[in-house]
Amino acid sequence: MRIPLDHQAEAPLYRQIESYLRKAILAGSLAPDTRLPASRKLAEDLGVNRITVETAYECLEADGLLSSRVGSGTYVLAPETLPVTAPDGGNVAWPLWQQSLPKPVADDKRGAARHPDPISFAGGVSDARLYPADEFRRVLQSVMRRDGITALDYGERNGYAPLRATIAHVLASQGLQARPESVLVTAGSQQAISLVAQLLLGAGDTILVESPTYSGALDLFRALGFTVVGVPVDEQGMQVDLLERLLQQHHPRLVYTIPNFHNPTGTCLAGARRRQLITLADRYNVPILEYDFVGDLRYDGRTQPALKALDPGGRVIYVSTFSKMLMPGLRVGFLLADGPVYDSLVRFKRVNDLATSTLVQRALESYVTVGRYQAHLHRSCQVFRKRRDAMVSAIEAHLPADVHCSPPQGGLFAWLQLPDGLSSDDLAAYAAEEGVEFVPGSAFYVEGREGTDKLRLNFVVQPPDRIDEGIRRLARALERMRGRK
């Protein structure tokens, strides 16, 4: 135990030890029943006389904070009254450098906490009840039996090789050719986006994104100090015809795009626009970061190739994940990159966090096969298609006709437009009272004042009857808000 002692201080050493321990016990950081080191041992560690430690212990025992049990040692007792505030209180003068830090953006305060049975359409993931938790537990168990301590050591820096091979096979089965040597395993797709952004841009550099786009990417780009420029989106995805002017005007270092079942709008980039995007990126020497978070979750309509599949070589960095379909808590995503940029990304991954949990990678490799992935995908599509239909029907049945929504062909999200400039932030408050949650549109826009008349609904997390009930509640909230206007 390393207790800070000041031999030059006026306070005697036993008092310093006593006061340190008292503070720790009262703050709860030394929990009740913690065994303290024997006085001889602590005296040795601290280089003080044994009597000094014993005196400190005795003072604390007298105050009912410690108890000596003969032959067993000295234990912390539960203090009778805990202080109301933490011991270092709120009156510390933080150093200047702390006072000048940029204020983190406050989290959006959603939540229908007051309602006894809220229905949430706010999440960004799929239905946890569909995660194969039991199967995965068995796989994890057999991997640990099979690999023993190897599963608990550092692994290869670009990811567990058999998992990289599996990822390449799964991608190929979905129409995207990939070699295991081009795959880098990351801590979820968020880290993949973060690595690419950190490598290719510095503070002050410009990035082009769809506006609206995934709020987690916006947060990242803002935290890294980038200038974020939005490209408008219509029903066919990014308006690529506006791109060339923006490329000329802003000289971006990266184009970040979600071409399939876009977050939050649910749209897919049209085929011709995909080719045009690649051509423009090539002409203006700008890399493309393709975030394909649910590209395989299509419920109807024609598929489009991944941008990466159209890449003549090294133009597109493709990022995806198993999180949305399998288990987000595992935090395993991946990227696909060709050319010199791959080695640079591996290096960035290494300096960022050395490697992603080998145990989890091994378990995932053991669980995911092409056949199992396709079966899971098929099952998910069947379930989610019904929920999409339920959402579309409920919107038609319960919401007024002037609320606009294009039925999405896949993915997780429906994107609603409110009439008459009604504010989705205001609506969220009424909705919380009625017991339904969603994400207001402004969260997804480069300029926060945009999108205030829009909102995002996740339609895959609730079963059809809850979807219907949730949209009824939303309709009531809308009605109440209009009544108050």
Add this chain to the structure above:
Amino acid sequence: MRIPLDHQAEAPLYRQIESYLRKAILAGSLAPDTRLPASRKLAEDLGVNRITVETAYECLEADGLLSSRVGSGTYVLAPETLPVTAPDGGNVAWPLWQQSLPKPVADDKRGAARHPDPISFAGGVSDARLYPADEFRRVLQSVMRRDGITALDYGERNGYAPLRATIAHVLASQGLQARPESVLVTAGSQQAISLVAQLLLGAGDTILVESPTYSGALDLFRALGFTVVGVPVDEQGMQVDLLERLLQQHHPRLVYTIPNFHNPTGTCLAGARRRQLITLADRYNVPILEYDFVGDLRYDGRTQPALKALDPGGRVIYVSTFSKMLMPGLRVGFLLADGPVYDSLVRFKRVNDLATSTLVQRALESYVTVGRYQAHLHRSCQVFRKRRDAMVSAIEAHLPADVHCSPPQGGLFAWLQLPDGLSSDDLAAYAAEEGVEFVPGSAFYVEGREGTDKLRLNFVVQPPDRIDEGIRRLARALERMRGRK
């Protein structure tokens, strides 16, 4: 399956499908026995006539790349000869932006691969054979049974609350008071260092580090484009008396330090220097990042308080990990920070990778208790003390008297100085032939030309008899090198 089709291209659609699949099969990305979609399904997905897909399949069947099994589907066959090079070969013209990327530093090519039974003192972790793999497997199993899908979902953004409480208790039991609200769980300590560095510095800013220091931190700071300035180290750790001049001269944004059992030198920062360091950092308004990777692994001598324990409030950010003592592959580390900087770090963690695997956090929380930690620490210290003694004895017995080494009081590393300006890089080659590995000193220096006469030995990874044999081999390597000079 999303196959890229170009309806404007000259090649007919069935040829485009055929050639895409052929490429994927020959490259191995569509593995043998993969089942292809039914022709009806693929035709629907791609928006083409069913005959088009059937024709493509038939061509591939005729070439022995596919096989139709009646009533079962179409499967990929193993191609008879695989192409020697990957299909996109080495002759792709990478885009310009790829050609201008900074070259990643080549990994040091260590390795005694030619020797049948090499002994490695090169690693940075402790002995994998001491990891509690079986116990941990059982804990993981019971956590998954207990928590079900909750263990596979995203968790709290600053880390699983019970784990943060456990970390606070373990730290308090080691003499460092901490509140769970000041703990942020990270993907290993490397991520914690990376988050602090990213938050507090931008490219071009200056960071002060001990020279030598942990090579993984040097790699990180260089990758982020920082100016790295070294503070010399002697047998009592960082030479704090040289610090003030460097603070005035370079205006660093951060001081990164390893005060306990320093990597690579094994030294501990003297008590008076600790207080002086805090005072100076305060005077010059510079935050301190204290990396305490093995602070509890003390085999003899007097303990020193953590810098964080001397912190009057918000001056020191403390980073540590369970990796070195428990299981590195779990990738769970943590930092301790007070004041506004804590929220900023939580935000940076979130944009970097959303969260660290909840499953692993829950398992670790279930496994680690103060009692178990202390027992494990006690056992590790006993084992490692013997190995330290074995290393010191072997060095005295087998190496010439002009090789200098101060016996370390704890930690993982012994730091050797070679005589007469002999080069440890040269020695590494002889050592590899003799079957022993170490890390040459230059890896740890801000200026790569320094430290060429030094080398780092990890003394905890080998049992005493292997340590003795390894040092005998090192002695032979040294003798041979001197003979050739």
